[in-house]
Amino acid sequence: MTQTGKRAILLMNLGSPDSISTGDLHTYLTEFLMDKRVIDYPWLFRKILVSGLIVPFRAKKSAEAYETIWTKEGSPLIVLTRQLQAALQQLVAEPVEIAMRYGHPSMEEAYQRLLQREPQLEEVIAIPLYPHYAMASYETAVEYAQEIHRRKKYSFRLTFIKPFYNDSHYLQALSEHIRPWLKQPYDHILFSYHGVPGRHIRKSDPTGNHCLQSAGCCDTASPAHATCYRHQCFSTTREIVRLLNIPEGKYSNSFQSRLGKGWLQPFTDIRLEEMPKEGIKKLLILCPAFVSDCLETLEEIAMRGKETFLGAGGEEYAMIPCLNVDSRWVDALAGWVGDYTAGDKTMILD
Known part of the structure; x- marks a missing residue:
């Protein structure tokens, strides 16, 4: 755990x-929805929509x-991210802090804490905790970190870990995390990604x-895949299925949290209503777009999703x-950080 350089x-x-x-x-909600990468409409229209219609x-x-889902310690997402910070700090010499794209701790607060811990800071290795690239998640986090x-006018460099949807270490961790759940009888496993x-x-x-542009665009090689959320989601599922030897026909993908028209399909809530009628009575569901449980997993999927599925005849x-x-x-x-400090730039965003 010897630190190389003044990194955090x-x-x-x-x-x-x-x-x-x-x-x-x-x-x-106002801060979140006014982000031009979340609701990508002109500012004035976005302001009217958010402040006049959505948020009220x-x-x-x-x-x-x-x-x-609130706990006595606070928001599950914040609590779990702090726990992750503490666990990672046990494995690395570099100071570890957390920052939220919206709310607290803010990016500026995190930078200041890092500088307090390491006044001669030369480089911050930023890890957006999003496996897949999307405008409204990975991209906005990176752009905001750079903007602040x-x-x-901080003097330290910013280095970003790239989306890790196809990284072997991440995939191995996720597959082994899932494996014990497959020991119980199930008819189907649903990979529900954020829409x-x-x-x-x-x-x-x-x-x-x-x-x-075509039905098979995600399976046709293209430079677009480096920033294509849909392709990256499907890639994660494909690799997890391969690592766990899940039979064809026993799994599928869906997209949750839809708002309005034109969102990626199939929709998770609709599939949860349909599956029992198709003979799927015992369902496993996971949300690989998230690495930390939050409102979208604990309330939308674990609670409302269960109610929908059982109400439609699921068992x-x-x-x-x-x-x-x-x-x-x-x-x-810890491995990504260690590899980078040793000179390996495989996981670094170009």
Whole structure:
């Protein structure tokens, strides 16, 4: 654990409201939805939509949803990310801090804490905790980290770990995390990824003519795959299925948390209604777009998803938790940092 140079590590996650009060949800949702990479409309239209329509009606409902998962320590996402920070700190010499894209601890707060711990800081290795590239997750986290870095004129360098959807160490950790769950009888395993609008996929396509242009676009080699969320999700499923020897026909993909039209399909909530009618009575479900359990996994999938599936005639339903602080996942993170400090730039964003 000998530190090389004046480096530090920053774990970057999505964020949570400060409390379950309607006021804090109003603040959080406004910051989140006003992000131009989340709702990618012109500023004025976005402002009217968010402040005039979405947040006033959604803040109370979201507060009620958060209340169902809130712990005495606070938001599960924040608590689990702090636990991950502590676990990683045990394996590396570099100072480790966390930052949220929305809410607290903010990017600036995290930078300041790192500088307090290492005043001669030369480089921050930032790890966006998103396996897959998407405008509204990985891209906005990286852009925001860079924006604050420029605005505050910090002298240290910023280095980013790239999306790790196909990294062998991540895939091995996830597959071994899933494996014990497959010992119980099940009819099907559903890989439920967070949904995004199709237009985000097309906007992220550097070729401008590949993504969502054909039925087999995700299986046809293209430079677009480096930033294609849909392709990367399917790649993760394919590799996990291979590592676990899950039979064909016993698994499928879906996309959750849809808002409006034009989002990636099939929709998780619709599939949960349909599956019992297709003879799928015992379901395993997991959310590989997340590495830390949060509102979208604990409330939307573990609670509401279960209610939907059992209400439609399903008999058994189990959500496989996210990696959270699985030791194999922590080892993978430490390994990326160690490899980079040793000169290997395989996992570094170009």
